[in-house]
Amino acid sequence: MKCIQCGKEIDDDLKFCPYCGTKQTRTESSVKQLNEGPNVNYHKEDDSRLNQYLTKISSGKMTAISGIINGICILVMVYIVSKLKHLEGLEELYKTLKPLPGVYYCSLFFAIVTCLISIINVVHHKDLKTLILAVLSGIETLMLAANLRIISLLNNVVSFNLNGLSNYSSYDTLNDLDNPSKLIGYFRMSIGFGIFVLIFSIVLLVIFMKRSQEVYNQISIDSLKEFYPKNLISSVNSLQNNQVKKISKKQKMIGAIVIALIVAVFGGYNIWDNFFNYTKIDLTKHLKVTFDGRSGDGSVVFKENPVEYDKSDAQITDFVDDVDYHYSKDSGLKNGDTITVTAVYNKENAKKLKLKVVNVSKKFKVSHLIYRFSNAKQVSQKIVSTIKKVGLDEVDERANLDEHDRDFTLNGVYFIKGDESDSLVVVYKGVAASQDDYLSPVCYYYYEINDIDSAYLNIDSDYQDQTSILYKENGDEVTNDAEVSSALQQPYGVNTSVVVEKVE
DSSP, rough: OTTTTTTBBTTTSBBOOTTOBBOOOOOOOHHHHHHHHOTTTTTOOSHHHHHHHHHHHHSSHHHHHHHHHHHHHHHHHHHHHHHHGGHHHHHHHHHHTTTTTHHHHHHHHHHHHHHHHHHHHHHHHHHHHHHHHHHHHHHHHHHHHHHHHHHHHHHHHHTOOOHHHHOSSSSSHHHTTOHHHHHHHHHHHHHHHHHHHHHHHHHHHHHHHHOOOOOSSSOGGGGGGGGOOGGHHHHHHHTTTTTTOOHHHHHHHHHHHHHHHHHHHHHHHIIIIIIIOOOESSTTOOOOEEESSSSTTEEEEEEEEEOOOOOOOHHHHHHHTTTTTEEOSSSSOTTEEEEEEEOOOOOHHHHHHHHHEEEEEEEEEEOOOOOOOGGGGSSSSOOOOOHHHHHHHHHHHHHHHOOEEEEEEEEEEEEEESSEEEEEEEEEEEEEEEBBBBBOOOOEEEEEETTTTTTSSSOOOOOOOOEOOOBTSSSOOOOSSSGGGHHHSSOOOOOOOOOEEEOO
């Protein structure tokens, strides 16, 4: 039998025409119309093979599938570009950029194909839905084509095609490279229209999966009836109630779910990329400083800060190298003070590199500065033992130089606290080994360490010392234990007054 609308021969048991999609309802008027010829109000198709082939490849389903493939290519391209924010050296840059030209060419190819077959579909079906798809994919094609030279240049770079590079060294190409905002604008617009094409194509595919595409008399809003609620197009329904079939609730549900999934994927990606896709970096976790000088006049010295990060990432390495460290106080320090070290970094670069900087400051308690002893109790037993041993050797040597044959016993170790510097003195009582007219029976020798402090036992410490017979203020030799303390209380050097305490 013949279709009641387009007049083509179809099987007798078909309820809908496979060519125009019209429901086959036989009435006297429709039979009469068939006898007179095909309906002149609808598009009359050519029966040639070429026309049939074009009709087949430009069907609603094929048009929608082409748009979806194009959209997938766009999504892949977006994924590749998003990875450029976290490059890890030149090798990683090369690996990331290498597939980009191929994906770009695929996007451009399917954008062109989608636009062309959508136009052919519009010619055959007069469907406003596919006309909208043709416009969207056409604009996308133009935006993609605007960056074609740059992508071709990039393709030659990643493929090491030197001959190709020479062909793209023109002034215009270099001018485009000098105007990145223009290229970025084209790229973003092509991405945006590509996403629109993807969403719209998915909706069209859902529509055409359950029903054949209509052939309309002319391009009009009537073909968009599937997208609107019934109460908004009741007038159109009254005119074409038997010619246009409503989309089912199931189809609407599927389309809504697909669109929701796309929105969720892109929304979720943006949320992840903006709030969770970052590299955590601790700028003070392993920070170490030392303190130098004497307590009260000490200073802080930066020692090391082995920050933990991916050392192969050149950009993060430069970021870490540019970090400065400021001290709340860096001089005049004394033991027990607390200072704060703060890492000062470029916040814009951190944001660009998606770095989440934590622990930008760290507190340190000042310690291990060399300090003067405030009293005899602070002098360690180790220092006392050392000065006793060294002092006895020095006193014996001095007595030998004086040609005094004496037996020495320890009188005591004394701490002399001055207003400017301190001394530690060990005093030995020397008894003449034999009676001699010119040699006094008893005298006292002392060995003194000047400017004594807590660093006395350090290997690299250097202190002035002296060894001599102990004299009283009037110049006479000390001859008994009671005179030792008063003899040691005589001010010396820069000190105007001293306090003598016996350590041992």
